[in-house]
Amino acid sequence: MMKTHVLYVFADQLSMLALNLFGARNRVHTPHIDELGAKGVKFHRSYCVTPQCSPSRSSILTGLYPHKTGVIGNIGTKNTAELDAGLPNLGNILQQRGYRTAYFGKWHLGRAAVTEYGFEATADFQKDDEETTEHVLNFLDEQADVKDHPWLCMVSFNNPHDIYRMAQDKLQGKTLNTSHIILPDNFIDDLSAKPEAQRLFRDEDQGKALQSYGEEDWKYYLAYYYELIERIDRLLGRIITKLKDTGQYEHTLIVFTSDHGDMMAAHRSPFKGPMMYEELVKIPLIYCWEGVLPAGESRYQMTVNADHLPTIIDLLGFEVPEQFDGVSMKESLFKRETAGREYVVMQYYSKQKWINPIRTITDGKHKYSLYSSGEEELYDLAADGSESHNGAYRPDDMEIKKRLQDELRRWMKQYQDPFEQYTRTDRQGQLLEK
Structure with a gap:
């Protein structure tokens, strides 16, 4: 057979x-x-x-x-x-x-x-x-x-x-038809209400070469x-x-x-x-x-x-x-x-020398992220699918945030996740305090 x-x-x-x-x-x-x-x-x-x-x-x-x-x-x-x-x-x-x-x-x-x-x-x-x-x-x-x-x-x-x-090929003259391309709804975002690491990545790290775009x-x-x-x-x-x-x-x-x-x-x-x-x-x-x-x-x-x-x-x-x-x-x-x-948990540790651990949990309706710096994100995926508005510090969303925090802590304990033991660094690999 x-x-x-x-x-x-x-x-x-x-x-x-x-x-x-x-x-x-x-x-x-x-x-x-x-x-x-x-x-x-x-x-x-x-x-x-x-x-x-x-x-x-x-x-x-x-x-x-x-x-x-x-x-x-x-x-x-x-x-x-x-x-x-x-x-x-x-x-x-x-x-x-x-x-x-x-x-x-x-x-x-x-x-x-x-x-x-x-x-x-x-x-x-x-x-x-x-x-x-x-x-x-x-x-x-x-x-x-x-x-x-x-x-x-x-x-x-x-x-x-x-x-x-991409950037190198663009500089060398590779041509592409862009007439049909539509930019995403969340293209404009100053990241002012987001964890600092995101701005550093975009403005000082791998995104820096594209800042003039x-x-x-x-x-x-x-x-x-x-x-x-x-x-x-x-x-x-x-x-x-x-x-x-x-x-x-x-x-x-x-x-x-x-x-x-x-x-x-x-x-x-x-x-x-x-x-x-x-x-x-x-x-x-x-x-x-x-x-x-x-x-x-x-x-x-x-x-x-x-x-x-x-x-x-x-x-x-x-x-x-x-x-x-x-x-x-x-x-x-x-x-x-x-x-x-009922929910999915995701992990992040580092980018080359830059260690910046993150834990994320989603129940499909909301998504909560905790950075090792203590910074947080919370998004209502139904109302704000573009994740433009960080609700982690909004009083009306505290109940949702606490529920997801509790689920995340329970998961980390059950799966013996060492997230809280990790140290973090700056972009050059130098240790930072939590």
């Missing part, structure tokens, strides 16, 4: 808010992602555990929060460990259950060989998406004649992370970002076509997601930094398994990407171990009305 394969595709720095399927403000040409969503189940309240590459990837693989994987920041930053190859992860768990396992593309979890994590087929640390795709296509060709041997193939696209090349320049930023998304869509299309041509598509569970988002000019900010806005923490999530999962349906249960590992294991019919922080979404995939998480 033919067993189920798993194709797990994730992009780097792809915000949910950039995709047509999830109500993007600007139309992006992504026919293959759109088709996947039309044939699968879309989660509209899908979050990353953290808006940083390495720690988010560690949670995708292990089903654990970053403070448990030890990968609390990007690899190479202070106090951040490389991912322990001894931890159970999607690769070695499925390998132990008879799966051929493969990982192609960006890794960003340490210097150890990817094979040490249970992936027997790999091309370590490849960051060119075209080359990554060729490796995937070759792998799928190799598996085509092995009818009774299931496989897991993780595909890690680097883009649209190359948004960091006018509206047309920011439209260029978005056009550049969308072009990168369209590139990975084309590559995803090639992979799905290969699955169909080799007769493996109907036996494959496909998951499409990303590790975190991008600010996308919201609050006049680029890239990612010490902030937890929806543009940055909401990630696309599509589960497609034709003939098994519902087609073209949407889900509004909250989920975080630590949930992907237990969900995949559960869908494949294996018992889900209890050690995961993530929970299986299997029931939600099949039943629209199933209750999901």
Whole structure:
């Protein structure tokens, strides 16, 4: 009997808010992602555990929060460990259950060989998406004649992370059509009512090079970002076509997601930094398994990407171990009305030398963030979806804030989160008092 394969595709720095399927403000040409969503189940309240590459990837693989994987920041930053190859992860768990396992593309979890994590087929640390795709296509060709041997193939696209090349390419004369681009409603924000780290990031850190940008320049930023998304869509299309041509598509569970988002000019900010806005923490999530999962349906249960590992294991019919922080979404995939998480917690630790820990909790209606400096944010996501008005210090919102604070403290205690033990630094890495 033919067993189920798993194709797990994730992009780097792809915000949910950039995709047509999830109500993007600007139309992006992504026919293959759109088709996947039309044939699968879309989660509209899908979050990353953290808006940083390495720690988010560690949670995708292990089903654990970053403070448990030890990968609390990007690899190479202070106090951040490389991912322990001894931890159970999607690769070695499925390998132990008879799966051929493969990982192609960006890794960003340490210097150890990817094979040490249970992936027997790999091309370590490849960051060119075209080359990554060729490796995937070759792998799928190799598996085509092995009818009774299931496989897991993780595909890690680097883009649209190359948004960091935007300013240089713009200076060198790269032209883009920006006539159709609309800036976000929250483009104008002086950040005066927001934590100081956000202003420092925008005005003194990675956003500084863009301080002279006018509206047309920011439209260029978005056009550049969308072009990168369209590139990975084309590559995803090639992979799905290969699955169909080799007769493996109907036996494959496909998951499409990303590790975190991008600010996308919201609050006049680029890239990612010490902030937890929806543009940055909401990630696309599509589960497609034709003939098994519902087609073209949407889900509004909250989920975080630590949930992907237990969900995949559960869908494949294996018992889900209890050690995961993530929970299986299997029931939600099949039943629209199933209750999901009551809230989602997210973490942030550092940006290079700059350590500025944050904890965020959302119940889907409100979102509360606590910075290690003691600064706070509170947003009414229904009334203020652009997160323009910080209600953390508004008397009328104190009851809501206290409820979310209490839930966050309870969660940190239950999951042994060391947030209150962390120290913070300035942008140069010098220690600061709390």
